[in-house]
Amino acid sequence: MSVFQNATFYTTVNELRDLPPPVGVEIAFAGRSNAGKSSAINTLANRNRLAFVSKTPGRTQHLNFFRLGNDRFLVDLPGYGYAKVPAEVRQHWERLLGTYLQTRQSLHGMVLIMDARHPLTPLDRQMLAWFAPTKKAVHVLLTKSDKLTRQQGQKVLKTVLGFLRESYPQCSVQLFSSTNREGVEEAAALLDAWFGSGIDSDSGMIREAGASGSNKENASDPPNARNKKPPVKGE
Ligand SMILES: Nc1nc2c(ncn2[C@@H]2O[C@H](COP(=O)(O)OP(=O)(O)OP(=O)(O)O)[C@@H](O)[C@H]2O)c(=O)[nH]1
Numbered sequence: 352m353s354v355f356q357n358a359t360f361y362t363t364v365n366e367l368r369d370l371p372p373p374v375g376v377e378i379a380f381a382g383r384s385n386a387g388k389s390s391a392i393n394t395l396a397n398r399n400r401l402a403f404v405s406k407t408p409g410r411t412q413h414l415n416f417f418r419l420g421n422d423r424f425l426v427d428l429p430g431y432g433y434a435k436v437p438a439e440v441r442q443h444w445e446r447l448l449g450t451y452l453q454t455r456q457s458l459h460g461m462v463l464i465m466d467a468r469h470p471l472t473p474l475d476r477q478m479l480a481w482f483a484p485t486k487k488a489v490h491v492l493l494t495k496s497d498k499l500t501r502q503q504g505q506k507v508l509k510t511v512l513g514f515l516r517e518s519y520p521q522c523s524v525q526l527f528s529s530t531n532r533e534g535v536e537e538a539a540a541l542l543d544a545w546f547g548s549g550i551d552s553d554s555g556m557i558r559e560a561g562a563s564g565s566n567k568e569n570a571s572d573p574p575n576a577r578n579k580k581p582p583v584k585g586e
Pocket residue numbers: 382383384385386387388389390391403404405406407408409410411412428429430431494495496497498527528529530531
């Protein structure tokens with residue numbers, strides 16, 4: 352049975368000091384506001400209302416941890432690119448997300464969610480550039496693929512694959528839909544493998560995740576991508 356079948360809500364974190372101890376393996380779901388992060392978690396867990404989904408952007412405002420058993424966690428993150436967030440809230444998210452993504456020992460990898468109709472926005476590229484120095488795994492889900500024809504979907508997949516091969520060869524990508532479940536098995540198998548490889552079965556400790564690759568974008572990144580801030584501001 353898939354590890355995703357027994358997901359339960361674990362905790363919600365709004366302050367760094369409230370993060371649970373870094374035990375086990377975490378996989379974080381990041382991406383633009385409204386791209387479908389919470390929906391993807393629900394779909395993978397085969398549950399309707401585990402993570403909170405909404406038509407209103409900016410819905411997920413904290414780091415929400417879902418436990419899959421055996422200290423495996425999916426972490427739903429607030430989205431970036433939502434311009435209506437007040438400045439002080441944005442700054443708070445930047446610090447919370449930035450510190451979590453860059454320093455969390457138990458974070459094995461990131462699932463980066465992009466709307467398949469609008470992939471690789473400047474903030475998506477910034478997130479890739481910004482997370483790359485951690486050398487942790489990244490898997491891109493091109494969500495809402497149900498909104499595209501098969502031909503359009505293949506075209507987008509090819510474009511994003513080409514970009515990643517060039518700049519982030521350690522990243523992988525696939526089409527995904529929470530509505531018609533395209534790509535769900537593929538994504539679940541990959542995350543299963545991440546969970547499996549993240550834990551040293553003898554000690555329960557995290558092994559080093561991901562592989563390093565060239566990151567040609569880094570040289571020309573905006574300053575924000577090189578400092579401690581993840582991309583959360585509006586475009
Ligand atoms: N058609 C379609 N709609 C989707 C899909 N995934 C999500 N949606 C819709 O997109 C909207 C946003 O989904 P969420 O999962 O809440 O997005 P999010 O990325 O968690 O958003 P924030 O928490 O605000 O950052 C909702 O109305 C969902 O029903 C999908 O695969 N296909």
